[in-house]
Amino acid sequence: MLRIIHQQTEARTELQRICARTHDDQVFRKEATVREILQAVRRQGDTALLRYTADFDHQTLTADELRIRGSELDAAYQQVSRELLDAIRLACRNIEAFHRQRMPKSWVQFHDDNVVLGKRYTPVDRAGIYVPGGRAAYPSTVLMNAIPAQVAGVPRIVMVTPPGEHKSLNPAILVAAQEAGITEIYRIGGAQAIAALAYGTDTIPNVNVITGPGNIYVTLAKKLVYGIVGIDSLAGPSEVLIIADSTANPVHVATDLLAQAEHDPMAAAILITTDMALAETVAAQVAHQLRDHPRQTLTEKAIAHHGVAIVVESLEAAAELSNQFAPEHLELEVADPWQLLEHIRHAGAIFLGHHTPEAVGDYLAGPNHTLPTSGAARYASALGAETFMKHSSLIQYSPVALHKVAGAIDVLTQAEGLPSHGASVQRRTQPGSTD
Amino acid sequence: MLRIIHQQTEARTELQRICARTHDDQVFRKEATVREILQAVRRQGDTALLRYTADFDHQTLTADELRIRGSELDAAYQQVSRELLDAIRLACRNIEAFHRQRMPKSWVQFHDDNVVLGKRYTPVDRAGIYVPGGRAAYPSTVLMNAIPAQVAGVPRIVMVTPPGEHKSLNPAILVAAQEAGITEIYRIGGAQAIAALAYGTDTIPNVNVITGPGNIYVTLAKKLVYGIVGIDSLAGPSEVLIIADSTANPVHVATDLLAQAEHDPMAAAILITTDMALAETVAAQVAHQLRDHPRQTLTEKAIAHHGVAIVVESLEAAAELSNQFAPEHLELEVADPWQLLEHIRHAGAIFLGHHTPEAVGDYLAGPNHTLPTSGAARYASALGAETFMKHSSLIQYSPVALHKVAGAIDVLTQAEGLPSHGASVQRRTQPGSTD
Numbered sequence: 104m105l106r107i108i109h110q111q112t113e114a115r116t117e118l119q120r121i122c123a124r125t126h127d128d129q130v131f132r133k134e135a136t137v138r139e140i141l142q143a144v145r146r147q148g149d150t151a152l153l154r155y156t157a158d159f160d161h162q163t164l165t166a167d168e169l170r171i172r173g174s175e176l177d178a179a180y181q182q183v184s185r186e187l188l189d190a191i192r193l194a195c196r197n198i199e200a201f202h203r204q205r206m207p208k209s210w211v212q213f214h215d216d217n218v219v220l221g222k223r224y225t226p227v228d229r230a231g232i233y234v235p236g237g238r239a240a241y242p243s244t245v246l247m248n249a250i251p252a253q254v255a256g257v258p259r260i261v262m263v264t265p266p267g268e269h270k271s272l273n274p275a276i277l278v279a280a281q282e283a284g285i286t287e288i289y290r291i292g293g294a295q296a297i298a299a300l301a302y303g304t305d306t307i308p309n310v311n312v313i314t315g316p317g318n319i320y321v322t323l324a325k326k327l328v329y330g331i332v333g334i335d336s337l338a339g340p341s342e343v344l345i346i347a348d349s350t351a352n353p354v355h356v357a358t359d360l361l362a363q364a365e366h367d368p369m370a371a372a373i374l375i376t377t378d379m380a381l382a383e384t385v386a387a388q389v390a391h392q393l394r395d396h397p398r399q400t401l402t403e404k405a406i407a408h409h410g411v412a413i414v415v416e417s418l419e420a421a422a423e424l425s426n427q428f429a430p431e432h433l434e435l436e437v438a439d440p441w442q443l444l445e446h447i448r449h450a451g452a453i454f455l456g457h458h459t460p461e462a463v464g465d466y467l468a469g470p471n472h473t474l475p476t477s478g479a480a481r482y483a484s485a486l487g488a489e490t491f492m493k494h495s496s497l498i499q500y501s502p503v504a505l506h507k508v509a510g511a512i513d514v515l516t517q518a519e520g521l522p523s524h525g526a527s528v529q530r531r532t533q534p535g536s537t538d
Numbered sequence: 539m540l541r542i543i544h545q546q547t548e549a550r551t552e553l554q555r556i557c558a559r560t561h562d563d564q565v566f567r568k569e570a571t572v573r574e575i576l577q578a579v580r581r582q583g584d585t586a587l588l589r590y591t592a593d594f595d596h597q598t599l600t601a602d603e604l605r606i607r608g609s610e611l612d613a614a615y616q617q618v619s620r621e622l623l624d625a626i627r628l629a630c631r632n633i634e635a636f637h638r639q640r641m642p643k644s645w646v647q648f649h650d651d652n653v654v655l656g657k658r659y660t661p662v663d664r665a666g667i668y669v670p671g672g673r674a675a676y677p678s679t680v681l682m683n684a685i686p687a688q689v690a691g692v693p694r695i696v697m698v699t700p701p702g703e704h705k706s707l708n709p710a711i712l713v714a715a716q717e718a719g720i721t722e723i724y725r726i727g728g729a730q731a732i733a734a735l736a737y738g739t740d741t742i743p744n745v746n747v748i749t750g751p752g753n754i755y756v757t758l759a760k761k762l763v764y765g766i767v768g769i770d771s772l773a774g775p776s777e778v779l780i781i782a783d784s785t786a787n788p789v790h791v792a793t794d795l796l797a798q799a800e801h802d803p804m805a806a807a808i809l810i811t812t813d814m815a816l817a818e819t820v821a822a823q824v825a826h827q828l829r830d831h832p833r834q835t836l837t838e839k840a841i842a843h844h845g846v847a848i849v850v851e852s853l854e855a856a857a858e859l860s861n862q863f864a865p866e867h868l869e870l871e872v873a874d875p876w877q878l879l880e881h882i883r884h885a886g887a888i889f890l891g892h893h894t895p896e897a898v899g900d901y902l903a904g905p906n907h908t909l910p911t912s913g914a915a916r917y918a919s920a921l922g923a924e925t926f927m928k929h930s931s932l933i934q935y936s937p938v939a940l941h942k943v944a945g946a947i948d949v950l951t952q953a954e955g956l957p958s959h960g961a962s963v964q965r966r967t968q969p970g971s972t973d
Binding site: 193220392449457485 | 640645647768790796827887893897899900917919934939940943959963
């Protein structure tokens with residue numbers, strides 16, 4: 104079921120096909136629907152929001168019911184086990200510690216002639232976090248989005264998540280939110296939730312940055328409101344690429360592939376190995392472990408359509424194929440992963456060695472699990488505190504410093520045909536000369 | 539002609555109107571055109587590219603003529619003055635020095651139980667820089683985009699710019715490109731150039747990040763290809779907001795407002811002052827300086843439609859209005875700009891004191907002049923070397939470290955219903971137990 108490919112040209116074509124699995128022209132058609140939802144919420148506010156919640160989530164809410172009440176937040180703690188709470192707290196600590204590393208810091212530098220240059224970092228005023236409902240209602244998603252916003256120092260963080268049956272929300276999500284310090288939570292989802300966060304309604308505040316994963320409608324809505332607000336990224340289905348040599352354990356490799364495939368029928372699970380025998384054993388193991396897998400149908404689909412094992416001549420060749428794919432998650436299950444790392448250019452997160460399954464990073468190692476997908480690792484990075492921050496350049500010139508550059512600026516403004524640009528310097532350096 | 543407003547509610551409404559001047563529903567209609575151009579270039583490559591260049595730029599090119607030849611690059615140096623070349627070189631040095639400051643650096647940290655965590659920064663493989671033609675063909679644009687890409691270490695940087703009459707390009711642009719180390723330049727512009735950079739054609743390489751300003755078609759094209767490639771930002775028309783107290787020189791303030799307005803009829807020029815007399819003198823000065831302004835018509839339009847002077851009670855009130863507007867450029871022409879800075883939360887670049895006209899930053903102080911517009915400074919920042927870089931998270935666990943977190947991961951995977959995630963840890967920590 105996990106196909107094995109030896110031929111390099113075929114491997115390249117196959118990787119390109121898998122990488123492009125979401126760049127679908129069909130997506131364009133859904134944009135019309137999403138645009139309509141955005142416009143409706145923008146113009147009618149809560150009214151449209153409640154109507155779409157009735158239509159799509161089949162829950163009839165009043166505006167008063169949108170926000171989760173304090174009693175519901177308290178009650179959630181009664182519905183999660185002590186073990187789960189402890190695990191959430193361990194994850195919180197590690198995620199916070201990692202995200203506090205190398206935070207952007209404001210700075211100024213003093214140059215000759217009293218010139219001061221610098222950058223001043225500040226958090227955004229308000230952030231909105233989208234947490235999917237249903238099958239993909241993950242407490243880890245809450246932590247991976249909320250904690251970086253807290254570390255950035257965002258004064259107001261709101262969370263939205265679609266209501267389930269009887270207007271209910273997943274208690275683990277409510278507990279994770281509170282552990283991350285968030286208590287302003289609204290039970291709305293879909294493109295209408297993104298619209299509310301972008302434009303604001305009577306009930307929902309408009310925010311400056313929206314982060315968090317969602318289905319295709321949520322992703323399209325984020326793309327359309329980008330420019331009005333900032334967004335983290337356009338999340339596609341998840342993917343893992345494993346580079347393994349003969350030192351890898353095929354049972355572990357197979358399980359890691361399935362741990363990706365079990366997310367979603369669109370998930371991708373790719374093995375690139377220098378060891379033909381390993382590829383065969385892994386393929387057999389995947390089939391074996393799929394036999395009584397609790398999420399068999401969707402996991403099988405992912406493996407069948409977006410799973411592949413590629414056999415290559417060398418680890419360098421494996422790295423080059425991986426760079427072309429630019430995977431969200433990259434596992435290096437090889438004897439010397441740090442040496443191989445030197446050949447890797449593009450990957451969202453890299454898991455080194457035989458004892459680092461992706462799940463460690465998904466939950467609690469500390470680095471963010473919100474990562475670039477579908478080849479976006481060629482230019483994009485994990486979500487971080489900086490997703491919720493921005494900087495202002497700082498420039499201060501003195502009279503003598505301005506005088507020294509006046510000639511050069513004059514020449515440049517003439518070349519660009521912008522007379523008042525020139526005059527703004529001349530009038531300061533040659534008083535009375537031009538007025 | 540520069541209206542003066544005293545009433546705070548009116549001031550807020552007016553600033554909102556000016557800030558939202560580009561969030562126009564009309565823009566949506568142009569998207570259909572842009573989408574068609576993107577699809578055509580994606581499917582037909584150079585053929586479509588040449589057809590659109592004939593249609594929109596009225597230049598009939600062959601594919602061979604797309605790339606600027608070495609002889610044209612050499613010839614450009616003969617067409618610029620020694621003074622302009624020197625000014626470009628001064629700007630290059632300052633821009634490079636500033637962008638080399640606080641570059642993101644790769645790091646790893648060693649934790650207990652041989653856990654290694656870190657971030658590894660790498661440049662993108664290929665970057666594409668868009669430089670507008672016609673009235674807005676600015677050598678400074680070239681430097682402000684190309685130098686950060688060079689500082690980031692991008693191995694291949696290509697530039698595109700639309701051809702003028704007789705297929706010509708502005709020699710100052712060609713010289714600036716070469717001074718910034720770029721020699722791969724193509725004479726294409728508009729949405730078709732963005733399409734070529736995003737998808738690649740036989741002649742133009744596809745890139746990973748596209749930066750640079752352009753007209754509404756270019757901006758829409760960048761928005762539509764975002765996700766296939768990274769982009770710097772969606773640049774709107776330029777804007778300045780000046781906060782001035784009674785220590786400001788009204789002639790300088792007026793010139794600085796006009797230096798913004800002369801860019802574009804859509805440019806915004808806003809003064810917020812605590813001094814009613816200053817507002818009146820500035821308004822009179824603006825009218826006076828406009829009388830024989832070489833770009834009178836468009837500059838007058840900008841001042842009339844997107845210019846305003848607001849009189850407020852205090853500098854704190856001025857700062858709060860400025861924060862709501864989140865200007866691209868903010869000048870603090872007050873007695874103590876560093877004290878006022880403490881009240882500023884959102885601005886692309888801040889020019890402090892009486893001797894720092896925006897033009898200093900536009901050309902050569904060092905910080906980037908590609909800045910967030912239309913309120914985007916609430917969440918976005920100047921273009922920088924990091925625009926052309928990304929990082930990979932690094933995670934390595936040891937057997938003992940994995941063993942210690944196995945229980946917590948197990949609980950979390952159960953809460954999220956992802957069995958293979960759990961198994962990927964169990965199979966490593968409890969060999970033989972589950973297989």
